[in-house]
Each structure stands twice: as C-alpha cells, then as structure tokens.
Amino acid sequence: MSFDLRFTKGQGTGNDFVLFSDPEGDTELTPTQIAAICDRRFGVGADGVIRAVRSSNLDDGAAALAADPDAVWFMDYWNADGTVSEMCGNGIRVFTSYLLDQGLAELPPGESIAIGTRAGVRTVSRTATGFQADLGPWRLAGGEPLVRAKELPVARPGLGIDVGNPHVVVALADDDELEAIDLAYQPILDPVPEAGANIEFVVPAEPLVEDGIGRVRMRVHERGSGETLSCGTGAVASALAVRHWAGEGAPNDWRVHVPGGVLGVRMFQAHDGEHVALAGPAELVFDGVLSLG
Numbered sequence: 001m002s003f004d005l006r007f008t009k010g011q012g013t014g015n016d017f018v019l020f021s022d023p024e025g026d027t028e029l030t031p032t033q034i035a036a037i038c039d040r041r042f043g044v045g046a047d048g049v050i051r052a053v054r055s056s057n058l059d060d061g062a063a064a065l066a067a068d069p070d071a072v073w074f075m076d077y078w079n080a081d082g083t084v085s086e087m088c089g090n091g092i093r094v095f096t097s098y099l100l101d102q103g104l105a106e107l108p109p110g111e112s113i114a115i116g117t118r119a120g121v122r123t124v125s126r127t128a129t130g131f132q133a134d135l136g137p138w139r140l141a142g143g144e145p146l147v148r149a150k151e152l153p154v155a156r157p158g159l160g161i162d163v164g165n166p167h168v169v170v171a172l173a174d175d176d177e178l179e180a181i182d183l184a185y186q187p188i189l190d191p192v193p194e195a196g197a198n199i200e201f202v203v204p205a206e207p208l209v210e211d212g213i214g215r216v217r218m219r220v221h222e223r224g225s226g227e228t229l230s231c232g233t234g235a236v237a238s239a240l241a242v243r244h245w246a247g248e249g250a251p252n253d254w255r256v257h258v259p260g261g262v263l264g265v266r267m268f269q270a271h272d273g274e275h276v277a278l279a280g281p282a283e284l285v286f287d288g289v290l291s292l293g
C-alpha cells in the first residue's frame with residue numbers, strides 16, 4: 001500500500017535530516033525506506049531521519065516519561081543506513097525547531113523543553129543564535145582502540161567516549177593530516193566496539209586556548225551515515241577528549257570547528273555529575289511530500 005509522507009528538511013551546521021510528525025506512532029518506516037529517503041541521488045537526501053512521536057505511543061518513550069513526565073515528545077532517530085541511534089546532538093536542536101514550527105510545543109525564552117531520546121531525557125533551551133541542548137552526563141568508554149583511516153600513514157590510538165551514543169576520538173598531527181584522510185572509506189577500529197562507533201579526527205588549535213575558550217578542528221565518520229559535515233555529539237566527544245589530553249587547567253568552554261560550521265561545547269556540574277551542553281544553529285530548509293510504497 002502506498003501513502004504520502006509530509007516531511008520537513010532541516011539542518012544544523014550542515015548535518016541534515018528529514019523530519020516528520022507521527023504523534024500516534026503508527027507510521028513505522030522500514031530500514032529500506034529510511035535508506036531510500038536519505039539517498040542523495042534517488043531520494044530527498046539526508047544524514048538521518050527523525051520522527052516526532054508522542055512518548056506515550058512508543059515503547060522506548062515509556063522510560064522517558066517515567067524519568068520526566070514533561071518529555072511528551074520523543075526524538076525517534078535513524079541513521080542514513082536505516083539503523084537507529086540513541087542520540088543526535090545536531091538533530092535534537094533541529095527537532096526542537098521543528099516541534100515549534102509545527103505548533104507541537106512551545107518554548108518561551110528562558111525556559112527549556114524536555115525531549116525523550118533513547119539515551120534518556122534531554123533538555124533544550126534557546127540561545128541568541130539557535131539552541132543549546134544539555135546532553136547529560138558523559139563517560140570514558142574504556143579502552144583505546146587503534147584507528148586506521150585511508151591516507152593516514154600509521155594507525156593511531158583513539159579515546160572511547162560515550163555521550164549517550166558511542167564515539168572514538170583520534171588526535172592528528174596537524175591540519176594537513178586532517179585534510180588528507182579520506183573518509184569516503186570507513187575507518188577501521190581495532191578492536192571493534194560491540195555497538196560500533198562514530199569516529200572523530202581532531203586537531204587541537206595552537207594556541208589551544210584563546211580568551212578562556214578551547215579550540216579544536218574536527219572531521220567525522222558517523223556510524224550508519226559515513227562522513228558528514230558535522231556531528232553534534234561528535235563535537236562534544238572531541239572537546240571532552242582534547243580537554244582530557246590537555247590535563248588540569250584545561251577550559252570547560254570549547255568551540256569545535258567542523259566542515260559545516262562551528263559548535264559550542266560547555267562542561268558544567270549538575271546534581272548527577274558533570275554534564276556537557278552543545279550549542280549551535282538549527283534551520284528548517286523546506287517542506288515536501290513523499291510518496292512511499
């Protein structure tokens with residue numbers, strides 16, 4: 001049976017998504033349909049698909065509502081290959097913008113909105129130029145897998161970091177090395193983490209800190225989507241890794257430069273340990289209707 005899917009295309013620092021609203025949770029797309037929508041030649045083209053579904057109408061939403069009854073909406077996130085992810089840092093800002101645009105939620109200045117995700121409930125507030133998401137507590141994932149990438153002369157150790165979804169961050173020598181790696185090819189991790197990982201290649205700026213703000217450049221190969229222009233959770237993992245390597249005295253405020261723009265990362269103490277927040281733009285680009293069958 002074929003049906004029409006009304007969607008909105010959105011992006012945050014060039015990480016782009018197809019968003020659609022399914023309050024009742026009765027539009028279950030298959031991984032094949034997701035991959036077809038994300039195809040840049042035969043479909044709309046996107047790094048991922050995001051469904052806005054009421055938490056009460058989704059199995060994964062029950063935990064979100066139990067943690068915070070205000071988490072009425074759930075960000076149901078798929079990568080471009082049709083696999084699901086726990087979290088998307090750029091996606092949650094674009095998702096918030098979409099909820100507001102569709103009249104599904106309100107966000108008065110100075111307030112925040114609770115969003116259900118597979119990584120737990122996350123809160124989003126407005127900034128002068130976009131949105132800021134509190135991505136909650138983070139942790140070192142343990143282990144330092146070796147990372148090989150095309151055009152990287154030797155394998156480098158990566159640092160595993162979990163910010164709700166898995167990341168491995170690799171430090172490169174300089175900008176030339178960062179430009180040279182070919183992320184059209186999947187980098188290889190040894191050992192391979194059970195759930196896979198998003199892999200960030202970073203070059204700390206020189207000087208590392210300017211006006212109290214740490215600076216880093218990053219390129220990413222996303223699990224399930226390949227190279228993207230930006231990855232919000234990847235930016236957060238990169239700032240955490242570089243701060244870790246820099247040691248005591250490193251700042252808690254960071255600017256992460258990605259091919260699609262600049263993201264702000266801030267670490268701060270909360271009641272349940274250190275949290276990390278991500279700030280950046282979110283733009284809704286166009287609306288459309290897809291005929292799926």
Ligand SMILES: N[C@@H](CCC[C@H](N)C(=O)O)C(=O)O
Binds near residue numbers: 048088198225232
């Ligand atoms: N681009 C996102 C992350 C999307 C999910 C990721 N590919 C995964 O599989 O964990 C971001 O902005 O964080």
